[in-house]
Amino acid sequence: MDILKIIERVPDFFSETNGNIVQFVVYKYYRNIDGYKFPYKLSVQELNQIRDKVIEVAKELPMWENNYSLVEIQQVAAELTMILYERGILGAEGLQKRNVTLIFDESERHIIRINERDHIKLIFRGAYSEMHEIGEESQIYAALLDKTLNFAFKEGVGYLTSSPRYLGHALSISALVHIPAIFLLGQIQNFSQILQKNLIVLSGLMDTAIQTYGAFVQLKITSFFDTFSETMSKMASALEEIVELENQLRNLIYADRPVEVEDRIYKSYAILQSARLLSLMETYEHLSNLRIGVDLGYIKEIHPGFFNEVFFRILPYHIKVYYGVSEDDLNKEAEMRALLIQELLDKYHYEG
Amino acid sequence: MLCNRCNKREAEITFKEYVEGNIVTLFLCRECAEELANGVRVIPEEEMIPQETLIKCRVCGTSLRDFRNKFLMGCSTCYEYFLPYFQEVFHKIVHRSYFNGDRLKTENFTQFVESELQKLKQALEELKEREEFKEAIKVRDRIKKLENILKWIS
Numbered sequence: 001m002d003i004l005k006i007i008e009r010v011p012d013f014f015s016e017t018n019g020n021i022v023q024f025v026v027y028k029y030y031r032n033i034d035g036y037k038f039p040y041k042l043s044v045q046e047l048n049q050i051r052d053k054v055i056e057v058a059k060e061l062p063m064w065e066n067n068y069s070l071v072e073i074q075q076v077a078a079e080l081t082m083i084l085y086e087r088g089i090l091g092a093e094g095l096q097k098r099n100v101t102l103i104f105d106e107s108e109r110h111i112i113r114i115n116e117r118d119h120i121k122l123i124f125r126g127a128y129s130e131m132h133e134i135g136e137e138s139q140i141y142a143a144l145l146d147k148t149l150n151f152a153f154k155e156g157v158g159y160l161t162s163s164p165r166y167l168g169h170a171l172s173i174s175a176l177v178h179i180p181a182i183f184l185l186g187q188i189q190n191f192s193q194i195l196q197k198n199l200i201v202l203s204g205l206m207d208t209a210i211q212t213y214g215a216f217v218q219l220k221i222t223s224f225f226d227t228f229s230e231t232m233s234k235m236a237s238a239l240e241e242i243v244e245l246e247n248q249l250r251n252l253i254y255a256d257r258p259v260e261v262e263d264r265i266y267k268s269y270a271i272l273q274s275a276r277l278l279s280l281m282e283t284y285e286h287l288s289n290l291r292i293g294v295d296l297g298y299i300k301e302i303h304p305g306f307f308n309e310v311f312f313r314i315l316p317y318h319i320k321v322y323y324g325v326s327e328d329d330l331n332k333e334a335e336m337r338a339l340l341i342q343e344l345l346d347k348y349h350y351e352g
Numbered sequence: 353m354l355c356n357r358c359n360k361r362e363a364e365i366t367f368k369e370y371v372e373g374n375i376v377t378l379f380l381c382r383e384c385a386e387e388l389a390n391g392v393r394v395i396p397e398e399e400m401i402p403q404e405t406l407i408k409c410r411v412c413g414t415s416l417r418d419f420r421n422k423f424l425m426g427c428s429t430c431y432e433y434f435l436p437y438f439q440e441v442f443h444k445i446v447h448r449s450y451f452n453g454d455r456l457k458t459e460n461f462t463q464f465v466e467s468e469l470q471k472l473k474q475a476l477e478e479l480k481e482r483e484e485f486k487e488a489i490k491v492r493d494r495i496k497k498l499e500n501i502l503k504w505i506s
Contacts, residue, residue, distance in 0.1 A: 037427040041412045062500030117424070136464055137501075143456040144504055152428040157435065158451040160428045164438055168451045199446060224446045227453035 001069060003080050007322050010309050011087070012107035013125040021246045022128035022239055023176040023216075026088070027138040029122040030161040030170045031145065034152040038162040039097075039115045047099040047115050054114050057148045058103055063110045063141060073100040082317035088125075093117050117162045120145065128175070128239070135173075135232055142171075158225065168223035173235045174203060177242060180215035180292040181249035184261055190245055195219065198238040213281050214288030254296050265293035272341050277334040283314050283341065306348035313340060355381035357388070409433050458505040465505065469498050 013024050032038055036050060059068065073081055073094055084090040089108060093116040094100040101114040111123040122145065124138035145151070152160040159170035166172065182191050195201070203220040219238070223231045253261050268289035272278075278286075291307050293299040312318060314337050319325060323336040353363045361381035367388060369376045378388075386392065408415045412426035419425065419434050439449035472495050479488040 032428065034428065037412045038425060040424065041414070041426040062497060062504060065497070136461070136468075139456055140458065140461045140465070140501055140505070143458045143461065144501075146456060147458055153455050154428070154431060156450055157431060158453065160425070160431055162424050162426075164423070164425065164442070169453060169456065225442065225448045225451045226446075227451075228456070 001071070001076075001080065003077075003083060003321060006080075006083055006087070007313065007318050009106075009108075010305075011109075011125075011312070013109045013127060014308050014311065015305075016127045016129070016308075020128055021177055021179065021243045023178055024125055024127055025131050025134070025235075026174045027124040027135060028172045028174075029120075029138065029142045029159075030118045030163075030166045030172075031120040031122065031142070031149075031151045031159060032161065033119050034150050036119065039099075039117065039119060040162070042115075044099060050119050051099065051101050051114050053149065054112070054120055055101070055103065057145065058112050061141060061144065063137075064103075064105050068103055068105050071102045071104075073097075073102070079317065079321045083321060086315040086317050087312055091116055091121070120149075131236065131239075132232075135228070139228055158223070165222050165224055168225040169228045169231065170223055171228060171231060172220055172222045173231055174218055174220040175235065175239055176216060176218050177239070177246075178216050178288065178291060179242065179246045180288050181246050181253055182242075183215040183288075184264070184292070185249050185252065187245065187249060191242065194238050194241045194245070198234040199224070200235065200238050213284030214286075215292075216284060216288060250292070250296060253292075262298065264289050265298050269293060269299060273345060275338045275341075277331065278314075278338040278341060279330075279334050280314060280316060280337070283337060287311075287314075301349055301351065302345065303348040303350050306344055309348070310341065310344050313344075353379055355379065355384050357381075357384040407433055462502070462505055465498050465502050469495060469502070472498070 033050060033053065036042065036046065039047060039050070042050070055070065059070070071080075071084070073090065081090060081095065084102065085092070085095055087108065089104050089111055090100070090102060091113060094102075094113060097116065099115050102111065103114075104111040109125050111121075111125075113121040113123070122138070122142055124134050124141070126134040146153075154160055158168040159166075161167065161170050179191065182188065198221065200219050200221045203218050219235075221231055221235050221238075226234075268286035272283075272286050272290060287307065287310065290299065290302070291304075294302050294304060294307075313322070316333060319333050319336050319340065320327065322340075323332075325332045325336055355361050355363045356378045357380055361383065363379035364382055365380050365385040367378040367380045367385050369378070369388075380388065406415055406417065409426060409430045409432075411429040414424075414426035414430050416434055416437060419430065419437075425431060425434065443449040472491055476488055476491045476495065479485075479491060
């Protein structure tokens with residue numbers, strides 16, 4: 001597996017360039033094969049049995065179009081593990097656990113994680129514009145797997161998972177949103193109300209421990225005894241409300257052109273263009289300000305594709321592995337991040 | 353280790369006392385500890401744990417206590433034992449503790465896939481007529497995918 005190729009790759013589900021407020025959505029189904037204990041109670045031998053069973057069925061699924069990678073975490077280099085983790089292909093549990101296996105395609109849209117906290121985590125990722133379509137498709141694949149693997153299920157409770165908060169259709173839906181206008185105009189309370197009403201929580205970026213930076217926020221809802229449609233409708237209505245609120249506030253910014261907002265945008269642009277050291281946190285903040293500058297037409301010379309490419313590449317292990325920076329050299333990491341941003345700004349510079 | 357006070361019985365309890373500005377630590381048997389604590393009874397650990405938390409799943413051995421500590425079930429059978437203990441909590445959080453849905457069955461999606469296919473095939477023809485080949489390729493790929501899914505379902 002070519003690790004540098006993965007680092008340089010802009011995932012297919014994250015390649016829309018029309019300034020979306022909702023950057024992408026993720027569906028996750030949590031499943032366990034009937035008749036087996038849950039992974040943390042299984043011996044290595046039993047975990048291997050589960051792995052083989054799942055791989056045998058999963059590799060034939062039509063979603064891969066005969067093109068998938070199979071990675072056994074135990075057997076790959078630590079640096080690849082960290083890259084997969086930062087891209088949300090491997091979960092946090094997979095970092096510490098034995099016998100976790102991943103199947104995923106190049107587009108990084110479809111992922112199956114085997115033997116994390118549950119036997120199977122089936123993951124579908126896509127753009128917001130495809131939210132309903134992918135939702136339907138993901139349900140079909142969950143049903144296809146159930147047909148052949150026979151998942152643990154109980155009437156009145158749903159699919160049985162190691163953590164009871166996923167009961168019901170046993171899924172979670174997350175969405176990465178970029179809401180700079182809400183942040184810039186101090187409308188966090190309205191935003192929180194939308195989340196509370198729909199039982200949505202904030203989670204780390206790409207399900208990692210990385211907290212939300214800048215105005216990039218990842219939202220998550222779990223099924224909690226709900227069906228797919230009930231969970232979906234809560235998330236969809238929350239996203240619609242958030243998009244509406246953010247758009248209203250963007251229009252206000254566009255009409256009033258408050259000098260404080262313009263100042264932030266141009267300062268961030270200047271810093272990204274000229275800084276010699278950039279930490280991850282400040283980079284996300286400046287990128288967030290720059291992105292709203294591009295979306296609102298303040299800055300015309302940057303192609304929006306820049307934001308998609310830069311999003312994963314600035315993550316710590318992406319930088320460390322790509323530039324060969326040693327584990328504890330934070331200064332070098334920050335230096336390389338600044339250099340990368342400037343290279344990518346050049347690459348995506350165009351004349352409006 | 354023998355009790356620091358009577359030197360006869362086995363020490364079971366760590367007893368800390370604040371004496372003239374210093375903390376004095378003694379390792380005592382239960383009887384001596386109770387005497388020193390002026391009659392305050394030492395409650396053995398097993399008496400402090402509510403009996404219900406010792407209920408164990410017959411398949412994987414997870415106890416209600418384990419479950420409460422980790423909020424993780426050990427196997428499907430655990431739900432028979434522990435479901436009532438968190439249903440109430442769930443009801444408070446999400447106002448629901450019962451699942452009204454069914455298993456996801458492939459048969460339920462046949463109609464959706466067929467109607468999607470019909471729509472996409474029509475869209476493909478229109479795209480070809482308008483010579484929008486880039487979009488047409490995307491639609492063609494999706495048709496292929498859905499046809500494959502349909503094969504699997506049947």
